[in-house]
Amino acid sequence: MERFGFVGLPNAGKSSLYNALAGGGALAAPYAFATTDPNVGVAKVFDGRLDALAAMSASKNVVPASVQFTDIGGLVEGASKGEGLGNRFLAGIREVDAVVYVLRAFADADVPGPTDPLEHLRVLEIELTLADLETVENQVDKRRKAAKGDKSLLDEVAALEAAQVALAEGTPIYRSDLAPKVRELLGPYFLLTNKPVLAIVNVDEDSIERVDEVVAPVQAELGDRAEVIGACIQLEAEAAQLDPDERREMLDGLGLGEGALPRFVRAAYHQLGLRTFFTTGEKETRAWTFRAGSKAPQAAGRIHTDFERGFIRAEVIHWDELLELGSWAKAREVGKLRVEGKDYEVQDGDVLEIRFNV
Template sequence: MERFGLVGLPNAGKSSLYNALTGGGALAAPYPFATKDPNIGVAMVPDDRLDRLSEMSKSKKTIHAQVEVVDIGGLVEGASTGEGLGNKFLANIREVDAIVFVLRAFVDDDVVGPSDPLEHLRIVEIELALADLETVEKRLHQTKRAAKLDKSMVAETEALQTAFDHLSEGLPLYRAGLSDDVKETLAPYFLLTNRRVLAVVNVGEDDIDSIPEKEKLVSDEFNNAGDNVEVIGMCIQMEAEAAAIEDPDERKEILEGFGLGEGALFRMVRSAYHLLGLRTYMTTGEQESRAWTFKEGSTAPVCAGRIHGDFQRGFIRAEVINWEELLALGSWNAAKEAGKMRVEGKDYIAQDGDVMEFRFNV
């Protein structure tokens, strides 16, 4: 299961966000390093498309896609040289697929640390860039020597040199405009900044009206990062309290009462999911309607393999229809009778929102 890590300074709201996403019991305390070892939980990826298909099929079960969430202990200035949780903190970040920065934008005299989200961002980015610089510098010395004898090492050396030049200036690699080839070449090093980022700007309960302003403040700071960064503003405390309400109608009523619509929590999970390059196809029937996760660009057989390896090995064909079209027709059988069901082979590239059934033989 793909995972994303919550990263930020102490008391930024990471553990509260983790609890809201996973229903976990991480300690959320107003002092540094309440989280020393990472908390790991699972968050459901909300998807109205699946809910509607389940209703259409009168499914007994509805199973949403899931992602793993890791609440990583607070980062402090100097982490790259061992301050705070130091190397332990950095090692935990290397194990996630995408990073969620939690940036504090609320004032609370009882909570230590800065309340400026840009100051939070500055410290986090510098520490991650410095940690990457150390990794790249060590490897660059090795590949430069090796490239003199082995020309196949030239491309790797050039990619490392590009990374070194940017990191030396304190620039995270997601801001550096790297080509896909360079990113791919650097991938085996699990660099902390060679991945996409979601930034959550955490405002106070009395400051909800400022969410668009604080969101824009941080977005403007990322204006050179292209589509590698997405920014979402929210009041984590309020979202966490709403998430604890089991009745969905009551939860919706409370969020709407504060002018928060469906809430930012669901939007954040969907954004993190897509940030990982993940997409969803669905299966639907009387027994269950289910969302299946696949990497963008996957073929039909690979998607079939998400259900079971035999489906991929013995793949014959896929029957495919877009979810909106299926809903409009009212049922799988109606879609077949109307001739709207497409038959796709091994080379078909699955699309987000496809509803599929597979034929296979092993």
């Protein structure tokens, strides 16, 4: 399961975000390092398509896609040199697939620290960039020596050298102009700033109506390098404790619609290049996660390895077309089911029925 790590200064709202997604379990306290060991939870990926298909099929069981998330302890200025939780903190980030910056944008007399989300972003990026620079500097000479006897390592050395230049200039890898192939060559070094990034700007309840205004400077700073979402995390955490009807009523009453959490999880999910296909029937409707660009056998393997090993073909229809027709049987009757082979690239929103033989 893909993992997202919440990164932020102390008291930025990471533990509250964890609680909002997991329904509680993490200590959220107004002092630094309330979280010393990472909390790990699982969030469902909210998807209206799944519910619509389940209703159509009158499914007894409905299983959404999910992602794992980790609430990592607060980072402080100097973390790259061992301040605060230091290396313990940085090790927690290395283990995740994508990073979520939690940026505080509210004032509270009981909560110390800056209230400007851009200042939070500055500190986070400086510390992660410095840690990556140290990693690259420790590796580049070793790889240069190794490349003298193994020319296949030259591209990797060039990638490390390019990363060293960017990092020395204070530019995180994800904000650099390094080509995707170069970034891929850096993969084995688990650089902290070479991961996909999402930013969530945490506002207070009084700022909900002008959340776009608060978020705008962060969006302008990050441009197309990261997706930015604004939310009152404390409010979302409180709403998450309610049953679905009460939660909907609370969020509607505040003019928040479905709330920020479904948007956040969907954005995080897509940031990793994850997509969803569905299977549906009376017994179960389920959302399955696959990587964008996967061929039909690889997607089928997400259901069971036998499905990939013995893949013959897949019957395919897009979810909205199936919904319009009203049933799988009707889609087959009117000839709307496509038969696709091993070279078919599965699309987000496809509904599949796999034929296999082992």
